[in-house]
Amino acid sequence: MNVRQNTRLSAVLFTGQTERRSLLWVSFSSDILEKKSTMAAAAAVPSSVRGSLREDLTCAICCDLFRDPVMLSCMHHFCKSCISRYWRGTQGPVTCPQCRKEFTSKQFHTNYIVTAMVEKVRVATSDASIKKLEKQLSEALERHHLRKEYIDNCIHKDKEKMDIIKRVAADLRDRVKGEFRALHQILQDEETCMLEQLRREQEEELQKVQRHLEASELSVRELENNIRLLQQANGSLTEFPQLSRPCVQVETDTDFDVNAFSSRYLAPLQYITWRKMFHSVKPGPSPLVFDVETAHPSIYISRDKTVAVECDDMILHTSHSQRFLQCVNILAVQSFQSGRHYWEVEVGHSLKWDVGVASEAVDRRARIKLSPESGYWTLRLRKGNEYWAGTQPWTRLQVGSPPQRIGVYLDCDERRVSFYDADDMRLLYTFSNGPRGRALPFFSPCISDDRHRPQPIRLLHYPPVALSA
16 A cells, blocks of 8 residues: 555544544444445445545555554554564564654554445455345346337337328228218209309300391381382382382390399309209118017017117017017118118107117027127117217217217228218227128117106108209
8 A cells, every 4th residue: 555545545444543533434434334345335336436445445565465463653554464463573663654753662552443334345356245236237227128028019010000090091091081081073063064054054045045136136127118119219209119028027025034134043052052962862761660570579660661669569560580579670672782871760858779780680589699709790888878989898879969860881891880970970989800701780779667768760861852953
């Protein structure tokens, strides 16, 4: 240990000559050392600093860490055994091995703080300590690698999700544009047709007036010519002058009926066009009717087959293999296997009902839970305010205001069944694993209790109306 390092360490550690002050320093230093983990301290301190500390705690005689370090009056430290061996056999004054200062007697003081520090450094630099530290570092490194791998996977998944969102949004954007392009085309065609009709009617009216105008002008010219002949004959009247030709007969012109001409184009054109659009809207509202052959005996069907209601008395229907016998269900006559279809059902203020789609092959003679696994994709109401999607188990829906009309949208190609509040087209629920093959609209007015009157289910029709051109 050089003089500068030993002096620096001694100046920090030296506490005076009294035993009480030394003991206080020892107690204080031990508390601090116990509060800090040796491994954590060794890992936190740079290797260059740890090397300098080890050098400061190295005996200048044996060149190893102090063992039972003692301090001379010159404040240099040595191992107790080393300084004792160094002074052995010396008679009279002794000297410091480093600074050569002489002492009249062989006196030194035990420094407990340095002893504690030496033990900590020895433990921290031992093979077992290093292996333990290396193990901790290896485990920490592995944890960080695993954490980084997890975050890298999250980043990769997020980027994939962003790509999916962009791709799906682009497809949906093209689809929306296509749908509205079709509507724009319908409106464009209607506008072109109506403007062409207006042009033709205008041309017809102008031609009528033009023919009358030409006849009138010809008649005026002939009359003027006759007048001139008559005037010339007036001076030498011997005989009645020979007129060029009889006057052209001009029919009395009828007044132009502005109201009749304008009425077609002052009509509610938007409403008329909206009605015509039912011919071309895809999917347009399907005009469904109930299939009496599938109705449970407790269901009454109206004569036009658009209203179904549960009744108390069993109706004697003819026996049919397609009839529901266990549950109060009924199907529509129409069935769908491809394309997109939409229909609306008025449920009114009924307290319970089931509406949806059923596969053609469902078992109609057994009591089966309404679920996609059984061939049913339904929306249901129970207790007047509980709306459920017919999954297995059921999915409770937060609907808000009770819908009076339910819109059902079936996309056979995409295998989707969606339900809407038909008043504001608010989506209620979508099945993404819809039916394969042929499917039919499904309905159930359910069995009412004795306290409430049965409420009907009504199929709403928006038939295309043929409007004259």
